[in-house]
Amino acid sequence: IDIAGPETDHWLKGNYHRIFQDGLEYNLQLTEKYGGAVRIHALLGEEQLYVSDPRALHHIVVKEQDVYEETDMFIMGNKLIFGEGLISTLGEQHRKQRKMLNPVFSLANMRDLLPTIQPIADQLCDLLVSKITAGEQEIDIVPWTSRGALEYICQAALGYTFDALNPEKTSEYAEALRRFSPTALRLILIRPFVPFFVRNFSLQWRNRIMDWVPIKPLKEFRRIVEVMHRTCKGIYADKKSAIEGTLVDGSLKLNEPQGATGFRSRGRDIISILLRANRSSNVRDMLTESELLGQMNTIIFAGFETTAIATSRLLYLLASRPDAQARLRREVRAAKMAHVGDSARWQDVNLSYDVLMGLPYLDALVRETLRVYPPTSLLSRTTRKSTVLPLEFPVRSASGQEVTSIPLPENTTVIISILAANHNKEIWGEDASDWRPERWLTSTGERVRLSDGENPPDGYVVVERSEEEDKVPGNRNGIKYPGVYASMMTFLGGGRACIGFKFAEMEMKQVLTTLLSTLHFSLPAEKEIYWKMNGLQVPVVRPPAGDGQTPQVPLKIRLVRDDDY
Numbered sequence: 001i002d003i004a005g006p007e008t009d010h011w012l013k014g015n016y017h018r019i020f021q022d023g024l025e026y027n028l029q030l031t032e033k034y035g036g037a038v039r040i041h042a043l044l045g046e047e048q049l050y051v052s053d054p055r056a057l058h059h060i061v062v063k064e065q066d067v068y069e070e071t072d073m074f075i076m077g078n079k080l081i082f083g084e085g086l087i088s089t090l091g092e093q094h095r096k097q098r099k100m101l102n103p104v105f106s107l108a109n110m111r112d113l114l115p116t117i118q119p120i121a122d123q124l125c126d127l128l129v130s131k132i133t134a135g136e137q138e139i140d141i142v143p144w145t146s147r148g149a150l151e152y153i154c155q156a157a158l159g160y161t162f163d164a165l166n167p168e169k170t171s172e173y174a175e176a177l178r179r180f181s182p183t184a185l186r187l188i189l190i191r192p193f194v195p196f197f198v199r200n201f202s203l204q205w206r207n208r209i210m211d212w213v214p215i216k217p218l219k220e221f222r223r224i225v226e227v228m229h230r231t232c233k234g235i236y237a238d239k240k241s242a243i244e245g246t247l248v249d250g251s252l253k254l255n256e257p258q259g260a261t262g263f264r265s266r267g268r269d270i271i272s273i274l275l276r277a278n279r280s281s282n283v284r285d286m287l288t289e290s291e292l293l294g295q296m297n298t299i300i301f302a303g304f305e306t307t308a309i310a311t312s313r314l315l316y317l318l319a320s321r322p323d324a325q326a327r328l329r330r331e332v333r334a335a336k337m338a339h340v341g342d343s344a345r346w347q348d349v350n351l352s353y354d355v356l357m358g359l360p361y362l363d364a365l366v367r368e369t370l371r372v373y374p375p376t377s378l379l380s381r382t383t384r385k386s387t388v389l390p391l392e393f394p395v396r397s398a399s400g401q402e403v404t405s406i407p408l409p410e411n412t413t414v415i416i417s418i419l420a421a422n423h424n425k426e427i428w429g430e431d432a433s434d435w436r437p438e439r440w441l442t443s444t445g446e447r448v449r450l451s452d453g454e455n456p457p458d459g460y461v462v463v464e465r466s467e468e469e470d471k472v473p474g475n476r477n478g479i480k481y482p483g484v485y486a487s488m489m490t491f492l493g494g495g496r497a498c499i500g501f502k503f504a505e506m507e508m509k510q511v512l513t514t515l516l517s518t519l520h521f522s523l524p525a526e527k528e529i530y531w532k533m534n535g536l537q538v539p540v541v542r543p544p545a546g547d548g549q550t551p552q553v554p555l556k557i558r559l560v561r562d563d564d565y
């Protein structure tokens, strides 16, 4: 690849360890120094392209998405783990699945889902309140945001509760999901061999090899996958028979929950909607049973840690910025008071979808947090044939020439830097790396109009196409990123963009409005919380107060007082 970039740092690891392990600064420096396309060194010196240029990303994720596909390692690994879900399929099969699944995540379905998941935010809030024994208590919020996110996605996707917010309770499935990422991380060096094994060994032989090899994390991972698969299969079978057996007047009548765990949503959950849509679609578009099953663990996996991390980050930022916390609390109180109706206390008001999604400051906070700190920072693709990648902003070739497009041979790996795109000064302005929620508001505190790709719910201020448009964040002289969420790349864009981004937004907003009505958050004085960017974001406490390793966000929490507004 004839593009300038850093020298290799290590004969084996290239620049990869600096990019993927605690790599925030390094990633931003790469783009600062070399621009929107950088030649980097991967394992064993392989050359790859690191991309954040807006036109290049438009080509990769939208215009030529069939040329820039997921790597074999990603697709084959995911198929072994999750089955035939969205993140394990390519081309026509993937398009067919999206066609069936996109309407399942429609605004109408999200609106319907919101009231059914409010009890989870209430339970999370009650749980934190119950932990405050003295006037103010230091609580590590990571286990609770994580259990909350698990409960959210399980109830929303499966209509099933594993009672994850009950501290006394451990379910085999919830435990498997929690162990998934740490165990997968320990197998990172084994993953590149997956395509070789899938191509050259039958399932029977692969199982035998797994029985023989003395790699402990591999055995643990196999057990985790087995639990995930078995559980989803059971839930799927129950749902299917419920839909086939008790479909009365088009509404699903599922059993009341038995004990603490069991079905909750009475058919409003994502998989029930999907099963009904599938039954009523024509044979050509129908998904097979294996594809339906594959979506279950895929959606749970994709929607769990990402949202848990984002919620922890939001609470951490609010704790570090008391002014932002007070402003948000004022906005929430005003909205709840306006809808207090029969509720005795404004704190107990549950905001409707449209009111929740239309709160300007809350929206600005969530957007800015997901822009500056995208939970998934780096993705990879590989070229399926030789091609030429055009750039918006020229970069330098290895010999220093200015180039506006880059020829790429077949099988070149391209790293999509969501992080660098969201921090691009050319697009977001000189303060691109500053966390400044106000950038999403007009001078009178209303929401600015967002990119055309997004379906604006009520409450947007529409700025006419003119120089005003340039005041919209992420839009410079008509140049913007092809993201589905304003012009940021946090949820990607194109045919493989995050299907659950509206759900993620809704969940985070519901949790924040619920918690902030009752609780006040601040930073502990003697602990420095530091966020490592290791693929996903990992918060740790720096030594000497912490070990710098264990994921945690200790915050001081107390009940809200009158002067907290």
Ligand code: HEM
Pocket: 086, 087, 098, 298, 299, 300, 302, 303, 304, 306, 307, 310, 374, 375, 376, 379, 380, 489, 490, 491, 492, 495, 496, 497, 498, 499, 500, 501, 503, 504
């Ligand atoms: C803040 C939270 C979230 C972030 C930052 C996020 C980000 C992303 C990104 C960057 C992708 C593209 C991945 C790739 O192409 O390799 C993606 C895909 C996906 N996301 Fe999300 N996501 C979030 C929450 C969710 C939620 C809550 C759900 C489910 C309810 C979900 C379901 C999915 C699925 C199924 C895909 C695969 C789509 C496809 O390949 O067609 N995500 N997400």
